[in-house]
Amino acid sequence: MTNSFLLDGEEVPFTPGQTVMQAASAAGKYIPHLCWHPDFAAHGSCKLCTVKIGGRFATACTTRAAAGQEVENGTEELIAKRRTLLQLLFVEGNHFCPSCEKSGNCVLQATAYEMGMLSPHFDHFYPDRAVDASHPDVLLDFNRCIMCELCVRASRDVDGKNVFALSGRGAKSHLIVNSESGRLADTDFAATDRAAEVCPVGVILRKRVGFAVPIGQRDYDAKPISQKAVEKLADSEKEAG
């Protein structure tokens, strides 16, 4: 049996050890995701990449590809689930796209457009989350955090600093930084850290460069994330290769 599986009826090759997400991405197929990033270990928490494999729900980023698997991805059932997940993330935090510096470059916003989310649907939680502007080069706006832990992984696994962690439980989960004062300025975080550029939403923002690229000319303003994500991955592989 050849090393391939079916993604919405199309054959996708894989190398042993690859997850469904990795194999699909390498083949230029888009499976929606927020917490997955090709450079980091899978986390499996956002659940946006929920697919159906052999009739059972599974996250594409944590499930190993296997020969002959039949994977459903773009069905209306799964898109509706993803739309609801996105709506839950929008009402859980404080997301005001028109005034957000990340608008147009935001993975959450772009994925919501991709999934046809037209309103947040649920009542907003309006959590009270203070902004941390203590660091000279970087601003933390916790209002937009979606608990994907990409910054946690980047700081721990690439920067070797452990600047970020999640604390709290359930709906009280929140991002913390590695200092007694709770201020980013009192950690060893630097604007050159990998963690400074990995946030898919608008939590970790560089100071003094806001709106340098006008809204309307940004990544996902030009192309939908389903195209852009695949192109970005291909570009990064060219660089690496």
Added chain:
Amino acid sequence: MAAMNIESILDRHSREAHRLVQILRETQDALGWLAPESLTAIAEGLDIPRAQVESTAGFYSFFHTRPLGDYRILFSDNITDRMLGNQDLMRTLCEKLWLEPGRVAEDGLVSVDATSCTGMCDQGPALLANYRTITRLTPARIDEMAHLIRRRVQVGDWPPEWFHVEDNIRRRDVLLDHGLAPGEALAAALDRGPTGLLGEIERSALRGRGGAGFGSDIKWRSCRDAWGDAHYVICNADEGEPGTFKDRVLLSSYFDMVVDGMCIAGFAIGASKGFIYLRGEYRYLLDRLETRLAQRREAGLLGRNILGRGFTFDIEIHLGAGAYICGEESALIESLEGKPGKPRIRPPFPVTHGYLGQPTTVNNVETLALAALIAVKGGEWFRAIGTPASTGTKLLSVSGDVARPGIYEFPFGVTVAEVLEAAGATDTQAVTTAGAAGSCLAANEFGRRIAFEDVPTGGSIMVFDQSRDMFEAARNFAHFFAHESCGFCTPCRVGTAVNARLMDKLALDRGSPYDLDEMEKMHHLMQGASHCGLGNTATIALRDILAKFRPAFDRRLHSPDYEPGFDLDAALSQARRMTGRDDAGAHLTDNLSAHAGGHPSEAKP
């Protein structure tokens, strides 16, 4: 002073980072709370990032990173406590102490709050006073408690009878009537040898008693066959399902059977180390169990060269800190390693990659005690009890509207009606058969049988008579899951919070059929999309109650059509307070305003 305390605690735990939960608990016991500088000192002492320490400290309900008073009173808030009047008692205590629930007194003396089920449903209402269990609360006890707190009498000097916990065993069968001496089962297991023992477990068809019913022989064999530097046995005593208290009784009065079972599991899988993960609510058992373990070591029934037969196995007790999710085996292992109790990505499963990445078998307290019984009596004997697919007996924790709440040991296959009859239930409206996480049966289903193939249960049987409002049971469960979701995955973290809000909206008579449809939608999302069993089961009881007891919801619907949750007149109350006005002109005279406000969900991001 604080620094010295922390240093000695760290030394006692050999400065091992995976003992962080125990270190935090002991630090809090010594210093009253977990201050920012204490977390820094612990991080430095363990040589781990401070954020990692704060992450764990912030996860567990029983750890506090702000001072919560010299007296911390936590009322058990299971639906059975509510049915016994805990809310009035809590209000009374708060009034007597001039407090609001959840707030610390101005003088820093005391705080009063609610906590998830403390496992005392057969003798509630119950509370934890500085994490010590007090049962059978009455208005008189609450009155005296307020006096004791105001006079600053130490909790240890409160009336000893308040702390008394009864076993309340109402029906005994093969396990509760075992008649074996400590170590007898272990000796029988050693005689059989690992292979012979595993054969008996296989013949017995023993299935896990936590609720999922996984075959014990398969679990033990997979663990035994897995390669590793060490193998571990974990006894899951994080009995957190609302309405369950059977493990409390096994640990209190059948502890030698449990320890024998753990040693037997260790012998079967080739382990020399075991852990008991004891839920934080059972703190009162800790010293007693430690003493019993020490006695067994002296008697040659634990530790080196057990029974002089060359088998070495020792046990350590790890105390939890208030987190239902730690009953999930991979979350339990995370907690045991000093981390927040968030379930791991599986596979790999604990039997191959468990505690410290080594092969680990996690078994329920009752499963281990039954394994000890099987080691003596044999698999065929056990298999003859119960039903073909659910062999042996099951301990049921029965509480709620029954004359005789307590522990009932029945062979599998017993009908719900027989259990109700034995417990003296009359005029029963509903029975939940798996706590907050399983189905809720209506009267026409009481002929069904307790068995994995019909009504599976971890042992929580809560009984509701005709006088009860099943909507309140559903609302209690919705809040329970919102409080206990670990927060790792989106559907469970936000979905449980949405459900709790919808139920509160209905409770305020502001709901509409739309809200009921929303809960149905949340059920379909969380089933399948959630990361672990908690999220996958969090809506089952809610949905069952909604389906079978619909009138309890319907009478709360403000109108059969769409109705906004926003109340403009109520929103003006703050302005009225600020301006000191309460005249007619400061109120909206008709209800039109409520319709003009529009639905909040119409707002764009």
